Amino acid sequence: MEELRTLQRVQSMLFAIEAAGLSTNDRDSDRFIANFVLFMGQQRGALDMQKRRDLIYGHLNKVSxxxxxxxxxxxxxxxxxxxxxxxxxxxxxxxxxxxTSENSCHxxxxxxxxxxxxxxxxxxxxxxxxxxxxxxxxxxxxxxxxxxxxxxxxxxxxxxxxxxxxxxxxxxxxxxxxxxxxxxxxxxxxxxxxxxxxxxxxxxxxxxxxxxxxxxxxxxxxxxxxxxxxxxxxxxxxxxxxxxxxxxxxxxxxxxxxxxxxxxxxxxxxxxxxxxxxxxxxxxxxxxxxxxxxxxVDEESFRLQAFAENTVLLKCFSSSARSNDADLLGRDDFGFLLDVKAQDLCSLAKLPFFS
Structure with a gap:
């Protein structure tokens, strides 16, 4: 669900970029800009938007x-x-x-x-x-x-x-x-x-x-x-x-x-x-x-019940989900779901000493 919410925010930003006349007419480039703008909009302590912009212009050009x-x-x-x-x-x-047999030792x-x-x-x-x-x-x-x-x-x-x-x-x-x-x-x-x-x-x-x-x-x-x-x-x-x-x-x-x-x-x-x-x-x-x-208390029963419920859900929604997602996302943008985790820099967010 978090990936879908992220995708929705990026899609909204793509529409805004296009409406503002800032589109590069290249989908990959526009997505990069959209993700960067969303990143700039995140809460960064006491830094206002002008300070963030100045930091980017003042330091990023020093790095090849x-x-x-x-x-x-x-x-x-x-x-x-x-x-x-x-x-x-x-x-x-x-x-x-x-x-749980002896042969299950991996x-x-x-x-x-x-x-x-x-x-x-x-x-x-x-x-x-x-x-x-x-x-x-x-x-x-x-x-x-x-x-x-x-x-x-x-x-x-x-x-x-x-x-x-x-x-x-x-x-x-x-x-x-x-x-x-x-x-x-x-x-x-x-x-x-x-x-x-x-x-x-x-x-x-x-x-x-x-x-x-x-x-x-x-x-x-x-x-x-x-x-x-x-x-x-x-x-x-x-x-x-x-x-x-x-x-x-x-x-x-x-x-x-x-x-x-x-x-x-x-x-x-x-x-x-x-x-x-x-x-x-x-x-x-x-x-x-x-x-x-x-x-x-009973993990085995809980696990079996969860597997049974997931099986039922998959049977009910597997076919309709594809068409609904395609209609929601439009064009071939569903492929962007595959890019979300690859572009995720959450590992750096785990390291506040270096942010």
Missing amino acids: ASTLDVLLQTVINDESYIYQLDTLNENELLRSADD KWSSRNPFEPLVHLLQQQGLMTERIQNELNLGVEYWKLERKLCDGLTKKNTTIGIEDVMRAIHLKSFDYRVLNLLLYQLRGQPVNELHMEFLSVSEFLVEVSDDLYDYEEDVIDNTFNILRMFVGIYGPSKAPVMLAKCITEAEENYDRLSRALDPELCLNYWRRCEEATRQGCSNLKHGVGKWTIPSII
Whole structure:
């Protein structure tokens, strides 16, 4: 649905560009302009439109097209590659949820899954021992995720809290790879205080995402900290134990934030408030609140019911959806849906220190 809303905004902007006589008569160019104008219109702290325009004119012309291409493609390609591997791993987990026999044990390839990415970074002179270590931790996370999720689907298997907490911290390895990569691209040494602070922030973000995606993760049989706590502590005690874990992390987060440069800390908080408003438009203030969803006691029944409902919906709407979407979008613009995620720079938005 978010992709459709994005498409609708872009289409409206394309019509506005054409009405204003600003069309280049090239669809790709017009779409680029439309996306850029929408980007310029997003909330950017205290920057008014004139200041944003001056920044673009004053700084962008100092960067060559080739440099921009290297910066953007490196970050986007790295995140895209990691995301694809994560999707493959989750597909394995979904299959294992349907088959609890001994034959359902899916072994990770003996070949390093990050080998092509490592080769690319080495060619560009961006590879470091620390980035390699984070990629190794990513492989460890996927193995641990499969172990834990398989354990939940097998009634006679016990999962441990140590493995769960290890997994939730390893889960953010892609954030850390991008952080380290941006330090390399900027030619600056890694700031250890920043990395420690971001590590706690990443943990809280992962927990928040897990709470929001709880039902979906149950259906897909993917790692989710609330799922794991329910498996360890039971449905009544799990929310209490998770709330305690969140409180401890928030205390550590506050302590580290006070150690940051005051201006940097202020910029970080502003970016967090913007992200909260964009993700939770119903909140009146730029702060979020923790909400633990209703516990799913019988995951297998919940998963089977969800699959049955999806099957019915697909049968009902598969044929009519195509014609309705085509009428809504017009011409062959439906193809733009395929471009939305490719053009998404949300990975950079996750890194407020560099925005």
